[in-house]
Amino acid sequence: MPEQGIDLPQGTLDLLILRTLALGPQHGWAISERIHQVSSKVLLVRQGSLYPALHRLERRGWIKARWGASENNRKAKYYELTKNGQKQLEAERSEWEKLAAAVAQVLEAS
């Protein structure tokens, strides 16, 4: 059964894609599957958000793409992180952590 996932804001999706690719080159479907699994099936990345995001990241030069063979020997487009992408990932990650901490603080305060 397809679950109703929480829709991610654009910037966060970028962060998650970059993080996923930091583990190694993957094709689009694998990226969305991995995010879905690792987030305990909470986050569902639809194609409608995934592919535009992938194209945007590619345009900015943070990931690059090449065609290769998939696990079952089908032609698939693999994305991998570039050096700039690596830097961007670290920057966005620290931003996110600061943001999360700040939000948590506000929520905690009575």
Add this chain to the structure above:
Amino acid sequence: MNTIHDLWMRLRGLLRREAVEQELDEELRFHFDEQVRKFVEEGMPLDEAQRQARLEIGGEEQIKEECRDARGVRFLENLGQDIRYGLRSLRKSGGFTVVAILTLTLGIGVNTALFTIVHGVLLKPLPFPQPERLVSLWERDVIDESSFNPVSGGVFADWERQAKSFEQMALVGEDTANLSGDGGALPEMIGTRQCSYTLFSILGVQPALGRFFSEEDDRHGANGTAVLTYGLWKRRYAGDPAIVGKSISLDAQKYTVIGILPAWFDYPDTRVQLWAPVHHEVSEMDMHNRGNHRFFVTARLKDGVTVEQAWSELNSIQERLHQEFPGDLMGKGANVVSLAENLVRGVEQPLYVLMGAVGCVLLIACLNVANLFMARVTARRKEIAVRAALGGSRWRIIQAQVTESLLLTMAGGGLGALLAWATLRWLLTLRTDLPHAGSIHVDGLALAFTFALTIFCGVVSGLLPALAVTRSELLGPLKEDSRGASGGKKRARLRKALLTAEVALTVLLLIGGGLMLKSFAELRSVNMGCTTDNVLTMGFSLPDARYPTNPQVASFLEQLLVRARAVPGVSRAGIVSVLPGGGYFMDNTFAIEGAPPLPAGQFLNAVVRGADPAYFTTMNIPLKRGRFFEDSDQREKGNAMVITESMARKFFPDGNAISKTLVIDWENKPRFEIVGIVGDVLSDLNQPPEPTMYMPINSGRFSYGSLVVRSDHDVTTLAVPIEKEIAAMDPNLAVSDVLTMEQRVGKSTAAAEFDALLVLVFAALGLILAAVGLYGLLSYLVTERTNEIGIRMALGAQRSEVMRIMFVDGLRPTVAGLGLGLFAGGVCAQLIRSLLFGVQPLEWRVFAAVAFVVFVISAGACTYPAWRAARVDPMTALRCE
């Protein structure tokens, strides 16, 4: 780094569009397949898995659109699409495209041409260093009120000594000279200028070859030196640099060519061929004479001095001089104007009027194209609705419309630039009187102007129709009942408004052109006081070096007349120093013998002419009283002269001019007895006749003049035989301006004729465009209202009534436009009143004629569509929609 990569990716997305789209397709397919595989592994049946996967994807096209967006090439892709589609649809409706492009070519072309002229003549600064410091100096109010009087040599010398506002001053005098043909070439009369040696350094010009005059050259008795203009050098000496240092023969005297002016130098106009030093050319007496006003003065202001300061200083100097020398004929004050202003005086207003006229033409062209587009919008209602349904926003549709319109105007603009270039070349050969003619050419600025016009036209012509597409229309036509009523009505209103504007502009142009044409006709039909039919004229100037004494001059002229009269076909011949219509040229002060002397500072002045007795009968100038002078007069009774009627009226109001004696203020104060009064002859078509005195040429005082010859047959055939006679008498004497009187008058009115015709041509074009627009509009209205007409006829309306209704519907905007145009015409006529000669600005005949023409043509344009409306078969009309 990122932005470069960004741009690179965008470019890739644009250029490899096909491949990129295909890749995306494959990527999405792969994702779909994997998703299905996952569902199947989880235990779903295949078709269920496929359905679920498809649901997951959602709208594939939307995803692709978003990816395209993400690639950042949306705008350019849309543009590319619009351009391709626009080109296709323009190609399909060939007739419309051709008409629209031609209209725009015309509008943009003439505008660019005229803008280039206005820019080159009026707006560009003079091509000299620091041109704002260059000024022109004049004497003021010499005898009558006159703001810009030429300066005398004596006054100039005084100014040079006393004025502190100027860095340097120079004199410029006008003259002609016989340039001898070396090595077999024919002698030629050329326009020359005499100048102070300081002139070229004032202007800041460097010679293209050689050098300019030094102080030593600019002296009486110095060796003759000359500076050639680039044009003369190229034309007569084949651009051979060896001419510098050689001598040429001017008026039978040797001049050494010392330099050549640069090619761009065309000051004061292109008719000047050669420059010589003023002190060498003009007698010492004239250079110190305060009463002989023959020079133009150019000067450069000192740094930091304004024109007003210079004027106030010079004016007070002149006022002082005027009081110091009451016996001399001098200006009561002085005038200082910037050189640029001075050069364009008299050309400014006509040019601005022409600019206004072509502006109207452009607007008419734009409105016409907008009208044409609107008709297309109506025809493409369904297509636009489909676009909207597929997700096209209103803005997108407008964008498509404007793109298509810009394609048209770009084509029109490109061709228009070519038209402008061709027009300019033609215009410049026609109007040699334009100052700075050399700097008028299609340059970057002109092209930028063309481009700007193109964008303006495109946006205007595209925006108006697009904005006329109403919201309901985006949906309506897809329904079965495709009336599109509201959109149609709105468009009809807009089209009528556009047509009203077109007609108003056309009427404005017609009125302007009509007034200018009438003015020109008045000018042309002015009675000059002499006959202009079948009279041949040719000019000559006897060089002092070969005819140094008066008797020698007299004998040549006598011989010339004898030989001219002997040529077969010549019925009469005469000589005059200045032809009718030849300008003011020369005047002199005099005293009436026996009358009480005038107080100091007051003078009697009249125009001076030399003529032989047969001149008057040759030109049919009537003798009013007394008799003409005869050859015997000089020998037996001393000198005799005749005066004109206006002179008799002015100086002898009690009517007894005959037998009075005038003492002329020349060197030896010669006395002339008035023996006759002749009719007035105009020296300038625009001006009333000047008081004039005619002296006999057999005194030999006038060594220059024109031969006039009348014949019973075609007089032009006599030109060559007479020229041969002159050449036989003196092979080095050049003959200039061999023209009939008709041609001379034509030349002097050429500018007015040209301007009038140009405006009328524009008006005619506007009229054609408006007529075509009206025809199109009414046809469209008839089509729109076919259903309604069917209903009316079914309800009993007669065909004639239907025709009347449609006729009136078409004429209403026309009449509104006519009214608007007549009003605007009345206002603008007041603005151009200074250009009109003998015509009132609100000349009712012109207005009535224009109204009549526009009404008739509009009625004509409306006839066929209205007739067609009456022919509508009510049954067909009701059935179709």
